Each structure stands twice: as C-alpha cells, then as structure tokens.
Amino acid sequence: MTKLISQIMLILIAFTVSAQETTIRYYRSITLQRETEKEKARYKTVTTSIDDFLQIDLYQIDTGKLILHKSFHKSKPYGKWYAATDDNTLHNYLEYGRFVPPGHYAYDFEKEQLKDSILGNFTKPSLTGVDENILKRAKIRGISVLVVWINVNIQYPVEAQTARIQGEVRTQFTIDETGSIGNIRIIEGVHEILDSESYRLLKSLPRMLPAKLDDKPVKLYVEVPIRFLQVPGNQIIKL
Numbered sequence: 346m347t348k349l350i351s352q353i354m355l356i357l358i359a360f361t362v363s364a365q366e367t368t369i370r371y372y373r374s375i376t377l378q379r380e381t382e383k384e385k386a387r388y389k390t391v392t393t394s395i396d397d398f399l400q401i402d403l404y405q406i407d408t409g410k411l412i413l414h415k416s417f418h419k420s421k422p423y424g425k426w427y428a429a430t431d432d433n434t435l436h437n438y439l440e441y442g443r444f445v446p447p448g449h450y451a452y453d454f455e456k457e458q459l460k461d462s463i464l465g466n467f468t469k470p471s472l473t474g475v476d477e478n479i480l481k482r483a484k485i486r487g488i489s490v491l492v493v494w495i496n497v498n499i500q501y502p503v504e505a506q507t508a509r510i511q512g513e514v515r516t517q518f519t520i521d522e523t524g525s526i527g528n529i530r531i532i533e534g535v536h537e538i539l540d541s542e543s544y545r546l547l548k549s550l551p552r553m554l555p556a557k558l559d560d561k562p563v564k565l566y567v568e569v570p571i572r573f574l575q576v577p578g579n580q581i582i583k584l
Contacts, residue, residue: 368392422534439544443532449566454491468557470520499546501573505538513572514543522562524553543571
C-alpha cells in the first residue's frame with residue numbers, strides 16, 4: 346500500500362503547477378496512468394486552487410470515498426496529508442509546517458542541552474528499551490543516542506534510490522512530561538517519498554524518560570534534520 350501511495354503521489358504532483366480553480370480528471374486505474382471518459386472511470390482527481398492554496402483529492406467513484414488528500418501553499422506541501430488504508434480507514438500519514446507548542450523548552454538534541462539558558466538543574470531525556478549496541482556506539486563516538494538510533498532504524502526507500510532523490514528533511518517533534526512523542530511534522534521536505542520515511546521513523550520512536558528541570562518533568566520541542574545521501578556505487582544515510 347505504501348509503495349502504491351508513493352506512485353500515485355508522483356503522478357499527482359504533476360498537476361500542482363497547472364491547476365486553476367477546480368479541475369476534475371477521470372481514470373480507470375488507481376495508478377492514474379491514463380485518463381478516460383467519465384462513464385468508464387473508477388477513480389477521479391479533484392484539484393482545487395484558491396489564491397496561493399492548492400488541494401488535490403483522489404476519490405473512488407462507486408463508493409464516493411476519499412482515498413488520498415494533499416494540499417500546498419505557494420507550491421510547497423502544507424498541512425495534513427491523508428490516505429486510506431486497505432480497510433478504507435482514512436488517516437493522516439504526513440503533516441507539514443512548523444508548530445511550536447506553548448510551554449515547551451527548545452532542546453538541542455545534538456548537544457543534548459536546552460537551547461536557552463534556564464536556571465535550574467536540567468536532566469536530559471533518554472530513550473528507553475534501546476539496544477545495547479546503540480548505546481555503545483553513541484558512547485564510543487561521543488554523540489547523542491538519538492542520532493545513532495535514527496541511523497540504525499532509518500530506511501532509504503528503493504524508489505528514492507532509483508530516482509536518485511536525496512537531501513535533508515527538516516523535522517520536528519515534542520516530548521511531553523511522560524516521555525511520549527507527539528506533534529511530529531515536516532518543517533521542510535525534500536520529496537514526499539523521503540518525507541514519508543522521515544515521518545514514519547519519528548512515529549516509531551520509543552517512549553522516552555522525560556527531561557527534568559530541578560527534578561520536575563518538563564516538555565521539550567525538538568527539531569531534527571534527517572539526511573538521505575547517496576554516493577556512486579553505495580547508498581549512505583546520515584543524520
């Protein structure tokens with residue numbers, strides 16, 4: 346299903362430049378390879394543009410169900426993107442745009458310290474249930490456990506490798522007083538395939554031991570760049 350969504354996204358992206366007001370296109374196949382007449386169609390795309398905003402929706406005609414939704418602002422991905430699962434349950438699988446929730450301290454995950462000078466004794470957050478090898482690698486290299494965890498668990502999508510898509514996806518998430526991860530967003534994406542992998546990766550983060558200030562749990566806001574890099578003859582992924 347994930348691969349199919351990626352294929353559909355690649356096709357739909359071609360409509361984002363030319364769309365004006367509302368445009369409807371009809372297709373026999375969900376792969377959207379070739380347009381057809383309305384009477385023969387099983388799927389349709391509805392593209393709506395209002396000022397600097399653009400919205401693209403893919404529907405299954407016989408059921409009227411929304412299969413895919415994405416939106417743009419000034420040609421850049423914007424807001425929540427939705428897709429239907431195999432059981433037709435709609436869920437958001439990507440969310441774009443920075444959101445700094447109130448009451449959160451900005452945290453530098455590489456230096457493992459607060460970005461602002463705050464009075465008090467600060468205890469950094471820590472990943473729970475992490476493999477011992479990850480802890481050892483972080484200690485030997487003198488880097489954050491989170492950096493190593495991401496390098497170990499990230500997957501470079503085959504579609505992106507084949508198309509030689511690479512770059513840095515800027516992401517964010519929060520850690521609340523219980524250590525739960527939330528508010529995962531793509532601040533600045535590279536391509537929907539790499540953006541989706543970055544989003545998936547952060548959603549799979551294990552619960553953390555929360556940060557503390559003077560022994561009281563506090564909420565953190567974290568920005569993380571995730572880099573997908575390729576070199577001839579080898580694929581290298583770094584954070």
